[in-house]
Amino acid sequence: MSRMVQTGSMIGLLGLLLLSCQTNKKKESSDLSASYEKKELEYARGFELFRSEKDQVLRVYNSKSVDSTYQDFKLVAKKTAPDEIQVPCKKIICLSSTQLTYFFALDDIDPIVATNSSRHLFHKALGEKIKSGEVKRVGKEGHFNTELIAGINPDLIFVSPYKAGGYDALKNLGIPLVPMAAYDEKSPLGRAEWIKMIAPFIGKEKQADSIFQKVSLRYDSLKNLTQNVKKRPTVFSGKMRSGIWYVPGGKSFYANYFRDAGARYIIDDEKQGAYPLDFESMYTKAAACDYWRILVPEPIGFGRKALLEQDGRYGDFKAYKTGNVFMCNIREKPYYEQNAMKPDVILADYIHIFHPNLLPNYQPVFYEALQ
Template sequence: MRPRRSAPAAAGALLATLLALTSCGGPAEREAGDRRAGCIRDFSPDQDYFPVKSKVTHATNFTLRYEKSYQVLTVRQPYPKAAPESYVLVRCGAPKPRLTGELAKAQQITVPVRSLYSASTTQLPLLTETGAAGVLTGVADGAYVVSPDIRRRIDAGRVGQYARGGGIATEKVIGARPDVLVSAGYDDPQYPKLRRAGIPVVSDAEWLESTPLGRAEWIKAMAALTGSERRANQVFDGVVTGYTRAARAAAGYGAPVKVLSGSMYEGTWFMAAGGSYVGRLIRDAGGTYPWAGRTGTGSLQLSFETVYAKGGDARIWLTDQTWRTTADAKAAHSGFGRLAAVTDGEVWTNTKALGPGGGNDFYQRGVLHPDLVLADLTAILHPDRSPGQHRFTFYRKVSRG
């Protein structure tokens, strides 16, 4: 057992820690380098270099464990059916830890990172809302980015594009040498090559979470890379508060409202299972649909006639199409004109906030802010509770025509 430090020694150690955590790097570092404000000057193995920590409370697909000079980020399922992966995030200025067992071969990444390549637009709000957008130096394809700030950085050449059209330009990534590439929760045959070249690849598999708050909490995983834990905790706490408030209000609005959900693609209706992210949002907004009892977390593939037989009488349809009028819906499929929501009900689409390239903020900022999504849905399902007062963020009503 180590002896306790005297009060003066402890105070001196605390001062040294605070000084170490307020400086790092030199003027030669790239623009994003000033994010590395947590670098250690005089390393001490007894100091805790993570004064602000994140506690994972809703997400189930990742964990964070803190040691004195490094964190262990573990993604339980980096992509469907994959084995868990752990990443050792070492505070800059600290020596790399010598680890054994399962962590012996884990990727070690110096944090806060100075440059980050992002594979998914869902990750961008995690950076912009924590003040860490400066570390972003690459996106897969900038066409679908909605954030005006990120688009300006792309246009100015400060953020590159490394997978336009889908395929990773591997040599381009290796030449740029980002500190980390954050994947979109899918495997890619180019990732092993990047790792062999010294480019760490970290999986962001938030889409495998089944709850809205679980997906939003991945802001803490991103914050572990960027050193923005304090702000991430504040943002997520606000999301939880807003979401909980809206769900509690909807629970007191009486019997659930029957809705129709999903859309048809190439002759198949994709319907969210009841245990999915979308299913949970509908339930928490005070809605229900015939497949709400299906416990799966993915989408069900159904025929139009099956959907019509069980859900065709629903007077509210929640979809993701860009229709402006119900005439557009009727033109898209001959059967849509038979749906009650189209004939004399309401059709709502989550395409209110589209970027100039067609990207949908519902799938970007909406992932981080299910509180705002839930507020929209609650106003749609229960319009009498706050008539004319709600300002929609992601949903808009399709006009009759």
């Protein structure tokens, strides 16, 4: 009986401690809001920005956590404490091409001093800097050249929170690791709005606001074109990879794109992420679909014949038979360097494919029919 009482007391105490932590966390957030002016964001959900007369605070949320934990980064004009980041930054390391897109959109690559890889980099100016050695290559996840990174001594490193276990070696360098989680946003404009997260680090807030506003207005204008279409063609996405078909869920980023472009995504569920299916399950769902969208890293010139050589069963899909497979080959197009900041362009590509009469003179940029 005594043990039960002790156990009950411990559980009660633990509950109080947990409640206290949650309350402190909420209080901290409330205090921050009281001391700072919060920047209004339209679509992005993964970060927040707070400004005072002296500094700014960037808050990046961990969407993978059930309790919505976050990291705060204090941005200051003059650094006086180890946990502060002095802005504008002079030396930044980007560990993903998807991070670079925001610097390209802001037309400012000068602060970039190193990247993880430049294997398929299309950006000419940054490519030349890498070739000359002005911008260093620091390796990939799990194989970073920590000595080189320490020697560069950057102001910060933008990391991807989706690369599990790849940054342990960097945590001991004492360099701020700022998560770039734009790719967890479920709306195309949500991803684009992360340009406002990058902007304070390089002193380009006004430019970022202006660029995003233009992209947003054009995206909404294009989206309005499809609101009253009478027929919405069906579409499915992806292909087999190592024996598995990874399917974007019915509430995923791609599903939102297809809906805005006036199509009906064949996967109708509540899932936001991608999940695996075998070929038979996918065929059952998509055999009669009107269109098939694929994003691939294939040799230049990859076409219908090459796709069929990968798996002869692809030829059984209606979309393949009717020539309605549309593809973006990342070996030929700078998709990963640009797509986050060009949702309006990608939406126009999709609309032109699904409803060519709505954009009759449009020339696709990323996606085109597989020949």
